[in-house]
Amino acid sequence: MRSFPVFVLMLLSIVAVAEPLPEQPVFALQQAVGSELDLDPLTGDATLKVFYTGMGKGDTVGARLAGVLTRDTVIQTVTAPGVLSFNLPRSWLRENLGRTVTLTYSYKAKGTGKLFTSAALPVSIVSTRPEQFGVAGTVDGQLEFDSLGDDAKVTVLFGAMAPGDTVGVRLVGSVTRDTKIEKVVDDGPLTFSIPRAWLQENIGRSITLTYSYKIAGAGALVVSRPLSVTVTSALARVAVSGAQVVQGLNARFQETGPCPGDQADYQCNGVFIRVVDYSPAFRAWNPSPGAQKLGGVSFSYIRRDLKTLKLQENRTHGLILTEGNRWVAPLLPLKVLCAYPYDGGTATRDGSGCGKNKGYADSDRCALGKINTVTQWRRRFTQYPTGEARYDHQCSFDPDKAGFDLSLQARENPDQEHVRWRQNEVVIKTWAQNVHNLPVEAFFYTSTAGREPARSIQKDFYKSTGRFVPVVQVALSAPEVFTYKVCDQVVPSVMPSCK
Structure with a gap:
């Protein structure tokens, strides 16, 4: 009989001791x-x-x-x-x-x-990791354009930046510009190129840079603090300054994309233009007596897609405003009141030019008549023959993003409208007389007959405000609508010798 080893199994008793509950929350x-x-x-x-x-x-x-x-x-x-x-x-x-x-x-x-x-x-x-956000070559917030070899370089490094994040840089100046979106691949800083042309169009201006990122390329967009940089140029004399103005005007005229967020298009693109009559007895940039009484000043808003080939009554000279997002201090903050797809005959309307015309009950603000689509607007507009009554019956659109968009979209066939009324009309709230900080960007002329009046307005404005505003030529059907000529300028302190 075989014997087997005997194994003794010993049981160990393990007692779990519960962790005591906290005495406080x-x-x-x-x-x-x-x-x-x-x-x-x-x-x-x-x-x-x-x-x-x-x-x-x-x-x-x-x-x-x-x-x-x-x-x-x-x-x-x-x-x-x-x-x-x-x-x-x-x-x-x-x-x-x-x-x-x-x-x-x-x-x-x-x-x-x-x-x-x-x-x-x-x-x-x-994050204790120091942020890096700056433009190479900037000294005390100023970037000398003449010293740039090629593009400017912007360095971005933010706390907890990690591979997979997506980052971009935005420049807000005469035009809003966005760089290409970059993907973070390591822990080092990113370098973005700002094209020389973007800076050239902002010589003499302060631009604002921000960077924004999405974690792992998704989710909420995080926007950085703003970085203000003034673009300077030791070689930028009047000719360069005027050239930059028309470069910005032509860029805005060509730009038809929407403005950021809930901004109406006039905040960042298109051009506000107003015809005036020069007189040595009257400052042409002041609201006229009629505008003072009405409470509104009329402008046309021109842009490549709006097919504007003439200004009101084919008048030959006037003034141009900056884009709306620059209507902030120290410039005078202006306020758009309403917009009409075509000339609205505002001189005979109530509500500062935005209300009923000559007692036509259906010519009040579009929103009051529940006119909320282009189809609704055109159905009522085309009830009337092409004559003064047709345009007097227009309702006015609100100046917010939706309303202003409708006023532009309603201009479907402007070349089929009466030649006297084809231009659109935007009403801006009347400003005070003799202000020095009106956001006027240029004085203009459209023909030889308007050149001397435009030059005279420039001279008066400089004498009154101390500000140089260039004279530019406007040709609505030309590939480059706005042009600048050194010898069109008349201000003595900045005028070069012209034969």
Whole structure:
């Protein structure tokens, strides 16, 4: 008989000791120091700890982060009272870099009934990694254009920047320009090229640069602080300055894309132009007596797609305003009141030129008559034959983005309209007499007959305000609508010798 070894099985008793419950409620972001969370040492998600008095089995608990977006964690069900841990993804925190977020938790006892919400826990999301945002060659906020070899270089590095982020730079000047979007591939700074031409069109101006990014190329767009840079040129005399004005005017005339956000098109593209009559007894840039009484000053808004081939009554000289987004201090803030697809006969209307015309009840503001589409507007407009009454019956569109867009879209066939009324009409609220900071960008002439009056207006304006505003020629059917000629200028202190 074989013998077998005997194994003795000894049972070890393991006693689990439960962690005692906290004596006080717990609500804290584990990786934060005080009220700040530094993203740089954070390699993964952050952990939010939660325990509240009266926590019981079956309670359902969730946490919320309110920042650029509102983010909610997964709901947890309490299996046994104790400190709960909630993961806050690093991406949620990165999109709030430089901001203070608000954390809260909420719960339902046994998962039903009233929702209880905690007091707010504010946490500032910071980065100790120094930001890099600047234009190479800039000294004391000024960039010398003449010293540029080729394009200007913009360096961008922001706290917690990581591979996969997408970044772009925007320049806001005479025209809004956006660089190509770049994808972050390592931890180093990105370098963006600003074309020389973008800076050339802004000589003598202050431009604003911002960078924006999306974490991992998705989600909320985070926009940086603005960086102001003045583009200077030691060689930029009057001829260059005037040339830059017409370059900006031609760019705006050609630009038909929408302005950013809820801005109407006149804020960034197109050209406001007003015909006037020169008189040594009257400052041509002042609102006329009729405009003062009316409360509105009439302009045409011209752009490549609007097919404007004539100005009001074929008059030969006048003034041009800057784009609307430059109507801020120190320039005079102007206010657009309304717009008509064609000449609106505003001199005989109420409401500062935007209301009813000669008692035509249906000629008030379009919004009041529930005219909200081009089809509705044209159906009523074409009820009347091509004559003065047709244009007097127009309703006026509001100056917001939607209304102004409709006023432009309604110009479907301007060459089929009466020649006296083909130009559109935009009414700007009357400004005070003799202001020195009117946002006038140029004085213009359309023919030889208008050249001397335009030069005289330039001289008067310079004498009155001390500001040099160039005289430009306007040819609405030419490939380049606006041209600048040195010898059109008459201001003595900046006028070169012309034979």
